[in-house]
Structures are given as C-alpha cells and as structure tokens.
Amino acid sequence: MTAIEANFDGLVGPTHNYGGLSEGNLASARSEGLTSSPREAVLEGIAKMKSLSDIGLLQGVMPPHERPFLPLLKTLGFSGSDSEIIQQVSREAPHLLRRASSASAMWAANAAMVSPSADSADGRVHFTPANLLTTGHRAIEAPQTRRALARIFADREHFCVHEPLPYQSDFADEGAANHVRLCERHGAPGVELLVWGRDAATSYEGRFPARQTRQSCEAIARRHDLDPERTILLQQSRTAIEAGAFHNDVVCVGTGTCLFYHEQAFEDRSGMIAAVRRAAEGLFEPDFVEVPASEVSLADAITSYLFNSQLLQIPGEDRLVLLAPEETRENPATRAYCERLVSGNGPIGAVRFASVRQSMRNGGGPACLRLRVVLTETERASLSANTIMTPALFEALNTWGATHYREALAPADLADPQLLVESRQALDALTVLLDLGPDFYPFQRD
Template sequence: MNASEANFDGIVGPTHNYGGLSEGNLASTRNEGQASSPRQAALEGFAKMKSLADRGLIQGVMPPQERPFLPQLRAMGFTGSDSEVLQSAAREAPRFLKLVSSSSHMWAANAAMVSPSADTADGRVHFTPANLLTTPHRGIEGPQTQRALSRIFADESRFAVHDTLPMQPMFADEGAANHVRLCEAHGDAGVELLVWGREGLGAYEGRFPARQTLESCEAIVRRHGLSARRTVLAQQARQAIEAGAFHNDVVCVGTRQALFYHEQAFEQTARVQDAVRDAADGLFDPVFVEVPASAVSLNDAITSYLFNSQLLEIPGEDRLVLLAPEETRENAATRAYCEALIASNGPIGAVEFADVRQSMRNGGGPACLRLRVVLTDAEHAAVLPSCLMSDELYARLCQWAETHYRDRLDPADLADPQLMTEAHTALDALTGILGLGGDFYAFQRV
C-alpha cells in the first residue's frame, strides 16, 4: 500500500524561554536565564517546515500549548484572578511559574509514540501521548497533546488516540524520541525499535535520570497491537545517558532500511543489530551506519546534535538526506564526518543544515521539533487539512507570529500579566487559523 512519512512539527509558544528546567539536557542548563526570542524561534520553525513541504514532503503542524498554564498553579493552591494567581506565583514560588511557562511542547518528538497502520493489529494508526513524568514542566503536557492529536487525527476508523500511560514512575514515557521504525517501504510492515534507559521496578542511580522505562515500551507494544516478532526493545547505553543523551534521538536516528547511530548509543550494540536483523527477516535487509567514537566523540555528537537530525526520503533523491542543525557544520569533528559520509556509498547521500538556534539553545535540534507519522494516501486525506503546511498557511503563520510574539523575552517577563494576555490572544487567533475550534484551550472554556 502506498504510504509516506509525514512530519508534524511543534509550533513554538509565545512564552518560549530559557528556564534551565531539563535535568540531563546540557544545553538547557547551560543557557538558563538568557533572553530568548519567541518570534525568531517560531519563524525558524516555520521556515524549516516550509522548506520540507516545498520539496514534496507531507508537513503538518502541532499547536502550542497554553502557557502560562494557570490551572496547574491553581491546583498548587494559588487563588484569585488570573493576574493575581500569576503574580502570587512569581512572588512566592518563581520556579513553579517557570514550570508552567515552558514552551517545551514545541519538541513534538516527545508528543507521542506512533505506530503506522501497516504494523498494528487493527490496521489503524495508533498514538499514545507521552506522559513525560520525569520532568515536572513536561508532565503537564499529556492531556493537551491528546486533545490536539484527537482533533488533527479525528477519524476513529483510521486513527486511535490513546490516553497517556499511568502517571507512575514505572511507566515513564518520553514518546517518539525513543522510537525508530525501519522498513522496506513506508506502506509495508516494518520493525519498530523502542529504546529504554531503565527498568521501572529496579533502582537506578546515575548522574542524570534515565527517562524511558522498559515497562512503558512493553505497554506501548500491547496497546498498539504490535507484533512481538517485529518489535525490538533495546537498552540505551548508560554511558550515553551520563554524557547528556537524555533521549535516544540525541545519539540515533533511522528511516527506511537505515539505522544511523553512534557507537556508544546502545548497551550491547551487536545484540541490538542481531535483534533488528531477526525482526526484519523476510521484510528487508537493515543497513547499519555506525559512527565510531574515534571519528566523533560522544561529547561532540551530543553538543553538535549530529544525530538529532531528520533523516529524510526526498522525492527525486536517490539516497537519504540528513537535515542537521547548523551546529553540526560548526563542529570540526562532525563536519568532517558528514563530508566523509556523503562521499561514501552508504544510504545517506547528502547532509543539509537548518538554522534552529533558538531551539538548540534549549536542547532541541531538528529531530526534536517533529513527530513522524506514516500515513497511507487515505489516512493523509483524513487528517485535518488546516493543520497541513501550504503556501497560504505558511504566510498566515508568519504574519500571526510577527503580530503576536515578542522579539525578546527576559526571565522576569514571565511574571508580567500582559504576557499572559498576549499569549491568550495569540492562541485564540491560532485556533481559528488551524480550525481547532473555540474550545481547544482551557482559557477558552472558562
């Protein structure tokens, strides 16, 4: 069956800031407290989306979440008008205010685990929104992510949007940032590779938290009706986590037959390779592109975000294209490796670079910004069309961001009630642009 891999990118929110909230994310910690530019961040994201749509890829958008999220502050005991709640939190618990003001939802790779209809028992595309419970600022995202997915993929005969997994440490789930699908062609049955960092029932001690549990991956397999024979559960290398690879997509990316990863991405790499080969038997021959630590150190891989790139099948291109952040080109080791990569006869024939610096400063590269969804032609036709990138939508989104977003946001601005008003006005306008309905956000339902 004919199918394509679509990318649904998260739209940066109007409160995009550098809060330093993500333990284990070195860029997030390093840039804490710096001034941000929500407008520039949004425009960078739109430019990346438009460039891929112009090259024939299916490109969609995921709406930002409501921030600051006052229902969370009210649940913490803050009372009064919206402005009073905001200012009380700023005065009494400024860290809580940062938690509910984060624009981390922009990284749609963490929005959900997605399994295409070719792999699932009931022949539908399955989504499980990530609970993201390891970090408090992200643990509030799940219900609104589910609401967004249910609006964009509303046809229940073709799409199944589940609840998040239980909000318990055993089922910590960070979404598609720990998932790779390999296949001969996107419409064929494939192999789903789910990567975990710790066992939920066991003790884990480390410099940084291991965010994905084995139990959450096992639950996704059951929920989505995946074939045990065609599924691989692989352990992320503790060494990678300790070095700052907080998600597997910081050290690994794959599509079609190709798995592109760092030598130190997995525990027992040879076993992972064997498991993928066994799962792919009779379907396709997997191609492993392993980057040796002697060529690119783990530190260089993480700081440059070489692997947090989009590995794309571009119409008209004979080989895959790696869309990497500009930081990959600026790092001498990764630049040299990319030059050698495209000169080889491997599956990756070109490396291109995207400027997403506002996202990178908070620890998210091109791959973080997108959720991959494999769609058949019929499923593509069933997606909410107003959320699919076009010349018209691109122009409207750019004008919307220019109108409603601040060019500069300092940490102290999060306490400004006017920023909250601006955010509500922006999101209210966006629901009209994207056709999401006038009850999409909590503030619209009051």
C-alpha cells in the same frame, strides 16, 4: 499500500524562554537565565516546515500549549484574578512560574509514540501521548497533547488516540524520541525499535535520570497491538545517558532501511544489530551506519546534535538526506564526519543544515521539533483541522508569529501579566487559522 511519512512539527509557543528546567539536558542548563527571542524561534520553526514542504514532503503543524498554564497554579493553591496569580507566584514561587510558562511542547518528538496502520493488528494508526512524568514542566503536557492529536486525527476508523500511560514512575514515557521504525516502504510492515533507559523492576542510580522505562515500552507495544516478532526493545547505553543523551534521538536516528547511530548509543551494540536483522528477515535488508567514537566523541555528538537530525527520503533523491542543525556544521569533528559520510556510497547521500538556534539553545534540534506519522492516501484524506503546510498556511503563520510574539523575553518578563494576555490572543487567533475549534484550549472553555 502506498504511504508517506509525514512530519508534524511543534509550533514554538509565545512564552519560549530559557528556564533551565530539564535535568540531564546540557544545552538547556547552559542557556538558563538567558534572554530568548520567541519571535525568532517561531519563525525559524515555520521556515523549517516550509522548506520541507517545498521539496515534496508532507509537513504538518502541531499547535503550542496554553502558557503560562494557570490551571496548574490554581491546583497548587494560588487564587485571585489571573493577574494576581501571576504576580503572587512570581514573588513566592518563581520556580513554579517557570514551570508553568515553559514552551517545551514545541518538541513534538516527545508528544507521543506512533505506530502506523501497516504494523498494528487492527489496521489503524495508533498514538500513545507521552506522560513525560520525569520532568515537572513537561508532565502537564499530556492532556492537551492528546486533545490535539484527537482533533487532528479524529477519524476513529483510521486512527486510535490512546490515553497516556499511568502517571507512575514504572511507566515513565518520553514518546517518539525513544522510537525508531525501519521498513522497506512506508506502507509495508516494518520493524519498530522501542528504546528504554531503565528497568523499573531494578534500582537505577546515575548522574542524570534515565527517562524511559522498559515497562512503558512493553505497554505501548501491547496497546498498539504490534507483532512481537517485528518489535524490538533495546536498552540505551548508560554511558550515553551519563554523557547527556537524555533521549535516544540524541544518539540515533533512522528511517527506511537505514539506522544511523553512535557507536555508544546502545548498551548491547552487537545484540542490537542481531535483533534488527532477525526482525527484518523476509522484509528488508537493514543498513547500519555506525559513527565510531574515535571519529565523533559522545561529547561532540551531543553538543552538535549530529543525530538529533531528520533523516529524509526526498522525492527524486536516490539516497537519504540528513537535515542537521547548523551547530553540526560548526563543530569540526561532526563537520569532518559529515563530509566523509556523503563521499562514500552508503545510504546517506547528502547533509543539509537548518537554523533552529533558539530551539538548540534549549536542547532541541530538528528531530526534537517533529513527530513522524506514516499515512496512507486514505488516512491523509481523513485528517481533520487545517494543519498541513501549504503556501497559504505558511504566509498566515508567518504573519501570525510576527504579529503576536515578543522579540525578546527575559526571565523576569514571565512575571508580567500582560504576557498571559498576549499568549491567549495568539492562541485564539491560531485556533481559527488551524481550524481547531473555539474550545481547543482550557482558557477558551472557562
């Protein structure tokens, strides 16, 4: 069956700021306290989406979440008018205000795990919204993420949007940032790689948390009704986690038949290769592109986000294109590696660069911003809402972002009650643009 891999990018929210909330995310920690530019951030993201749409890829939009999120603050005992709550929290618990104001839902790679209809037994596309319970500012995202997915992929004949896994540490789930699908053609059955960092049945101690559990991967494979012979559970290397690879997509990316990864990405590298070959037997011959640590250290891979790139099959191109952040070009080691990579005759034939600097300073590259969803022509035709990028939608979103977003946002600005008013005005306008309905956000339902 003919199918295409769509990218649904997260729109950066109006409260985009550098709160330094993500333990293990080195870029986020380095940027803590700096002044951000929400307007620059959202326009960068929209421009990236437009550029991919322009070269013939199916590009979708995921809406930002309501921030600052007053329901969280009210649950924690703060009361009064909205303005009074913001001011009280900023005085008494500024760390909670940072948590309630994070625009981290922009990183749609953490929105959900997605399995296409070609892999599921019931022939539907399956979504499991990530519970993201390892970090407090992201653990509040799943209900709104599920609402967005259910609104965009509303046709139950073709789509199944599950509830998040239980909010228990045994089932910690970080979404598609720990998932890779390989296939001969997007509409054909493929091999799904679900990557975990810790086994909840054993103790784990480390410099940084291992966010994904083996048990969450097992549960997702069951609820998506995947073929066990075509589903592989792999352990991310402890070395990579300790170096700051908080998700597997910081050290690995794949599409089609190609798996592009760092030598130290997996705990059992040779076992990974053997398992992929077994699972792919009779379907396709996998291409392994391994980056040696002698050429690109883990430190360079993580600071440059070489692997947190999009690996794209562009119409008319014989070989894959790697869409990397500008930081990959600016790092001498990764720039030199990319030049060697494309000079050969391997599956990756070109490297292009995208400017997403506002996202990068918070620890998210091009791959963090997108959720991949394989869709057949019938499934694409059944999408709800106005979320597929077109020239008209690009112009509307560009005007929307330039109109509603602040040029600069310092940490102290989170205490300004007017930011809540501005954010809600932006989201009200967005629900009209994207045809999400008048009751999409909690504040619209109050």
